[in-house]
Amino acid sequence: MEPRDAAGLRGCAAGLRWSPAGRPAGRQCVAANGAMKKLISQAIREALHTLEAGHPGFDADAVDFQVTPPTRRDHGDWATNAAMIASGLLEVRDRRGLAEMLAAALRFPEGTVERVEVAGPGFLNFFVDDRWYQHLVGRIVAADQSYGRLTAGDGQSVLAEFVSANPTGPLTVGHGRNAILGDVLARLYEWAGYTVTREYYFNNAGRQMRVLGESVRARYLAQLGRPAEFPEDGYQGEYIVDIAAALRAEHGEGVADASLDLFRSAAERAIFQDIRVTCERLGIRFDSFFNEQSLYDDGSIDAVVAALRAQDLAYDQDGAVWFRSTACGLDRDVVIIKSSGEPTYRLPDMAYHRQKLRRGFNHLVDVFGADHIDTCQEVLAAVRALGDSTDRVHVVIYQFVTLQRGGQVVKMSTRKANFETLDDLVEEVGADAVRYFFAMRSPRSHLEFDLDLAKKRANDNPMYYVQYAHARISSLLAKPEAAELQPTPLDLAALEHEAERHLVTTLALLPETLQRALAEHEPHRLTTYAAEVATAFHAFYDRCPVLAAPDRRIGRARLELTRAAGIVLRNILRMIGVAAPESM
RNA sequence: GUCCUGGUAGCUCAGGGGAUAGAGCGCCUGCCUGCGGAGCAGGAGGUCGCAGGUUCAAAUCCUGCCCAGGACGCCA
Structure with a gap:
């Protein structure tokens, strides 16, 4: 923690003398991290308190002011709207007059804020002493790799869940955005002192995986010249053919009559291996791969259904089990167990989030594509209904990505054989460019990835x-x-x-x-x-x-x-x- | 039809109650016998989608409308 008392700050001013070695002569007092903004904020708060005496009923702590770097150079280094906000609460009309009073009440240690000006409708502009900035240069060099380090984490733990694509095919460009957002956030949390677990959640059961296995088997049989019916909604990608070829290379015709499970799991292994390699090429390593199946095995799924039923938040209709999400403020109820007896994806998601919270993490981060917004709300609503707070769940929703090459949009269709994978993208522009470009836009904004620009070794890039x-x-x-x-x-x-x-x-x-x-x-x-x-x-x-x-x-x-x-x-x-x- | 995101310079995008709205690219004009010119300095370019409203103050918040994308399934 930075010292709050004025004595500590004065010590800092005294520390402005430098030894030839470039290290502070005295102890390092005010930490470099955001110290000036904090110093100014505290001074404003104290100055506001001095106004309380003359204004009964005025609560200085209720003034929600901001300290920001002004856009114009001649407005100083930092500015605050504190006087204007306070004038609203005090119902004072002379805002500049109030600003003058506030400015007069401000106290700064020598060598920090050189002067304060009242400007415009009642801004206070702070001009930082050159010596403070000169001092900062030395502090940055002294802090070196730890300059900018945050302390908010303080040993707390974070579970960052991202990518989480099922192993039915190579990662897409869209997964790339997910991966980079998740990993950069994980790095930020680590930098702030949190212990971060990067987790990849996946499901290797269910219909999609069955179709995957059937697709591989069909390709395999076709390669043997045997009659094979390719599933109508099968996976058409070239990678399926490759997996089939690998099976043929290993087993010859030996597994032609083997169970679907063999093809399914061979596909899963191969695809997961590729996914892992793609992530590693991007500098991303997961600490854990969480299999949805384990939620069935340990009874978590059943427990969610039972708990929802106990609160009358689940009911049967048309042979299916529904979550009464309308009772939680959502627009419609949704099915959690199909009439076939199979759960929809929501149910394990509820169990998963519940379990993540119970694993003792202080914060959860979820990175989801825009198509998951609704689902995510249903899941969190259920978790809350079952008694767990979701205050510490941070959901990052990102919009979709389009690729552009030669001024033209590159078509991407996941089901078709012909699409640009994340791996192709890394191959084409390099891991650094992929990371930088995916990190470059606000998650809320559509991201247009200009392949030509990303490859350029010029200042356009x-x-x-x-x-x-x-x-x-x-x-x-x-x-x-x-x-x-x-x-x-x-x-x-x-x-x-x-x-x-x-x-x-x-x-x-x-x-x-x-x-x-x-x-x-x-x-x-x-x-x-x-x-x-x-x-x-x-x-x-x-x-x-x-x-x-x-x-x-x-x-x-x-x-x-x-x-x-x-x-x-x-x-x-x-x-x-x-x-x-x-x-x- | 309902819900969610966006709409800011020619293009790609920052800013997201505060002062004269920014950056990069592109365009125009300058700057190398000096540490990397892969750079710098300057210029042109804007009704911040439209219309109301709240506020001392709106690109920013609220409402409606218009565009674009997404979600609205017993798919994930």
């Missing part, structure tokens, strides 16, 4: 733009001249160019960015931020010579700033899961 910045930094730091600058005493006060300041202020936002990406479950904030850092660095690089700086003092400080930028880029790229190359 946002990933290359970011990676190039990192490579440029690495290259610069590796120069002999950089080593010669190292012994020069570090004086970060030499950083005063506008481009330098803009770069540091951007670097300062890493913790804030990570925190929001995690809290909102929005990985695209990472790529957006990475591009901003790269832009700020390139601008700095262009205007502020480092190795050829006017003097060694400036050069040394810029070298440190360059190092800090490299650290931020590397840390953010690691969250996205793509390489931070030394050279390209």
